[in-house]
Amino acid sequence: MIAEALRVPAELSAAVPAEQRGPGLGRDAVRLMVSRGAGAIGHHLFGELPDLLAAGDVLVVNTSRTLPAAVDGRTGDGRGRGEPVVVHFSTRADRWHPAGRTVAGCWAVELRTPDGRGSTGPRAGGPAGAVVRLPGGARLVLEAPVDPGSARLWWARAAGTEVPELLRHHGRPIRYGYTDRDQPLAAYQTVFAVDSPGGGSAEMPSAARPFTAALVARLVSKGVQFAPVSLHTGVASAEAFEPPYAERFVVPPTTAWLVNAARARRRAAARRQRPAREAPAGRIVAVGTTAVRALESATGRDGRVRAAAGWTELVVTPERGVRAVDGLLTGLHEPTASHLLMLGAVADGEALRRAYAQAVRRRYLWHEFGDLHLVLPD
Secondary structure (H helix, E strand, O other), X not given: OHHHHOOOOHXXXXXXXXXXXXXXXXXXXXXXXXXXXXXXXXXXXXXXXXXXXXXXXXXXXXXOOEOOOEEEEEEOXXXXXXXXXXXXXXXXXXXXXXXXOOEEOEEEEEEEEEOOOOOEEEOOOOOOOOEEEOXXXXXXXXXXXXXXXXXXXXXXXXXXXXXXXXXHHHOEOOOOOOOOOOOOHHHHXXXXXOOEOOEOEOOOOHHHOOOOHHHHHHHHHHOOXXXXXXXXXXXXXXXXXXXXXXXXXXXXXXXXXXXHHHHHHXXXXXXXXXXXXXXXXXXXXXXXXXHHHHHHHOEOOOOOEOOEEEEEOOOOOOOOOOOOOOEEXXXXXXXXXXXXXXXXXXXXXXXXXXXXXXXXXXOOOEOOOOOEEEEEOO
């Protein structure tokens, strides 16, 4: 595994967005590493993406909007001072069924300890019945752990407020210790983000962050198509190799049709024995691991994508493989992150190890404000 052979120096964590690293820079001022099967690894600027894709390729993009999901609070019911905490609101559940009763409007939340530098450190949640006081006189009551084997995420219900309203007035984007300072919510929105009745994402679908309207226009003019999905992401895994939890997703009918049509064109081109020097038409390239999870959740064993909506518990692994996705545009992930299991379903493990080793040697930047990796079929 990559974790066994790679250590990422702390200074390779992207501390600020690309546009804040120098005058005249935009969101797309990041680097792009390109892997093609077991072949040579290429190194580009992100603005060269249109030259790396072909007419008929489909980019599957996550349209989930990032929430201001971090809110300051204090433990206890008010009779004592309690301790300061930061609540990360992760995922909204329509209904939750503990011990035979139905609780509406619950959220999966993560409690964190302020580190005094604007970020937070890990903290166990609970116990059941514990109260967190929130701004404006609201309270959060912890009900039960999301996973009985872990104390990190808890189902909780808010009293005295509606959570979307609380986040709107008192929330801020989730920030981790490798960043220099707080950023406005706009810095965590992608060009594809739209409002959705399903809420939004606790953390940005960051693979799409470097896209600008101008770059999208260049891709469209080349004949690259965009297929929207939504997957509302929860908080990132804080524990090594922790698998993702269930998340809400939508694959609309138009996206299912686009993907199926592109794959049909590609099969037809293969039957015509396309010359080897030509780029393969109709590749399905997911922008981010969230787009992979959403699209694969709507894909049957026959490889056909069908419109779908609801909750997905799918974990894409090398053993399971991918059925609709041919390539992946993604950030650089920590060696112990479960995201690498998904990469291993799209790319050869040895090729991934070589790519990540080159990324360290060439000083690529990690995390949501960092550089990108485009994984294409051979």
